[in-house]
Amino acid sequence: MGDLVTGEAVVLDLRVARLASRAVAFAFDVAVQFLLLLLVLLISPIDLDGALRSALAITLTVAVLIGYPTAVESLTRGRSLGKLVMGLRVVRNDGGAIRFRHALVRALGGFFVDFWALGLGGTVALFVSLFSAQGKRVGDYLAGTVVIHTRVPKQTVELVEMPPEFAAWARGLDLSQLSDELVLAVRQYLSRYHELGDQARWELGKRLADDVGAAIREPRHEYSHPHPYLAAVLAERRRRAS
Incomplete structure (x- = not known):
């Protein structure tokens, strides 16, 4: 089990x-990319001269090798086909869901440094990962991300109680887009809430509440504290799963 440290330590x-x-x-992802590249090349125009066709092939190769991981990881919040098969996900260093810019930086780093252009077929990524405590490659360092397992062993955790004033509101929430990784980060925050300083309680809670609000499309009231809001969401999620 690795430790991810947020900006508030x-x-x-x-x-x-x-x-x-x-x-x-x-x-898995490379196989998908090359199948996609082969399909694109097969349907591209064939009545081109040699130089133009070579330029087109290079352009399409770069587009697939950068565009595919960027698009897929952005749309799935960090899960490509290969990661889905292996039960992995890309998250931010603080455990939150990645966005387009994280996926793009990872893809650019993968193409230019880790694997293809200067990566010697993955040799750079291999050595950097071996010497990283969190298994990061260059693209992860540049993007501020880390890859985690989503299939984790069940642990005994303290149950989060529903704040009574939020009970009626929570029953109407759409929690279908609330990811397991975000729930895990919120649970860690709530379980260690009393160990944090006042500033860390507010800043980390606000960041998590913003991510949760975006996922459930019910943002926290601007001036309310994040703790009861997050507790209500987790308690309602547990109630529905029971």
């Missing part, structure tokens, strides 16, 4: 993915 216990599982996921 709060440690989130998340199971960091290591080299073997990431390598298998990467192999």
Whole structure:
């Protein structure tokens, strides 16, 4: 189990993915990318001269190798096909969901440094990951991300109680887009709430509440404290799962 440290020095216990599982996921993704590239090249115009066709092939190759991971990880909040198969997900260093800019930086880093242009077929990514405590490659360092396992062993955790004043509101929430990773980060925050300083309670709670609000489309009231808002969402999620 790896430790992810937030900007407020709060440690989130998340199971960091290591080299073997990431390598298998990467192999799945590479196979998908090259199948996609082959399909695009097959349907591209054939009545072109040699130089123009070569330029087109290079352009399409770059577009697929950068565009595919950027689009897929952006739309799925960090889960490519290979990562889905292996039970992995890309998250921010603080455990939150990635956005387009994180996916783009990871894809650019993967193409230019980790794997293809200067990466010697993945040699750079291999060595950097081996010497990283969290199994990061160059793209992860540049983007501020880490790859974690989503299939974690069940743990005994203290149940979050529903704040009575939020009970009626919580019953009407749409929690279908609330990811397991975000729930885990919120649970860690709530379980360690009394260990945090006042500033960390507010700043980390606000950041998590913003992510939760975006996922459930019910933002927290601007001046209310994040703790009861987050507790209500987790308690309602538990109630529906029981």
